[in-house]
Amino acid sequence: MTSDTTSQSNDPASGIRDGEVAVALPDHFDAQLYFIGRIRTPWKTRSECPKNARQARESGTVCTIEVDPRWQQALPGVETCSHLIVLYWMDRARRDLVVQVPAQYGSGKPTFSLRSPVRPNPIALSVVELRKVEGSTLHVVGLDCLDGTPLVDIKPYFSSTDSIADARVGWHADRR
Numbered sequence: 001m002t003s004d005t006t007s008q009s010n011d012p013a014s015g016i017r018d019g020e021v022a023v024a025l026p027d028h029f030d031a032q033l034y035f036i037g038r039i040r041t042p043w044k045t046r047s048e049c050p051k052n053a054r055q056a057r058e059s060g061t062v063c064t065i066e067v068d069p070r071w072q073q074a075l076p077g078v079e080t081c082s083h084l085i086v087l088y089w090m091d092r093a094r095r096d097l098v099v100q101v102p103a104q105y106g107s108g109k110p111t112f113s114l115r116s117p118v119r120p121n122p123i124a125l126s127v128v129e130l131r132k133v134e135g136s137t138l139h140v141v142g143l144d145c146l147d148g149t150p151l152v153d154i155k156p157y158f159s160s161t162d163s164i165a166d167a168r169v170g171w172h173a174d175r176r
């Protein structure tokens with residue numbers, strides 16, 4: 001069932017802003033996943049957190065990715081990578097908004113046009129610079145998440161495959 005609930009107010013108790021639209025979530029999950037570790041950052045609140053990976057890179061803050069030792073044998077080779085794609089689970093984000101009003105844009109934006117943590121499956125990604133590997137702990141620059149955020153996956157970043165120099169987000173480039 002997907003009944004729409006369009007917001008009418010900025011009531012902080014509802015956690016929804018004027019112009020935002022929530023839907024009823026499905027009554028079951030389609031898959032399960034394993035968190036493979038935790039991310040340690042200096043940031044305890046959203047307001048302290050970098051807003052995106054670029055801000056995180058520019059801050060130069062080194063964060064640590066603590067991979068569960070169970071997965072230790074999956075790590076060799078990672079230490080040879082200069083950059084990694086890190087996928088993480090935004091565990092403190094709501095999941096039911098289809099239209100959001102991000103503070104920086106001030107008007108309603110459809111969820112899948114945004115990099116907001118608020119989405120049905122709150123998976124975030126960042127391309128990080130790998131500084132050091134110590135056992136199953138990775139030291140990286142480029143994360144924008146709260147301390148304790150669960151880790152979903154780590155993949156090598158291939159500039160030959162993943163970099164598209166002329167990629168464009170039209171609505172963002174064209175906004176006034």
Ligand SMILES: C[S@@+](CC[C@H](N)C(=O)[O-])C[C@H]1O[C@@H](n2cnc3c(N)ncnc32)[C@H](O)[C@@H]1O
Pocket residue numbers: 046047049050051052053089090091092093115116117123124125126144145146149
């Ligand atoms: C805009 S998201 C971008 C995430 C990722 N770089 C991406 O593009 O998928 C980053 C913001 O999510 C919020 N955030 C960070 N960690 C979170 C968590 N564990 N749960 C919910 N929100 C989080 C913070 O406000 C942070 O500034």
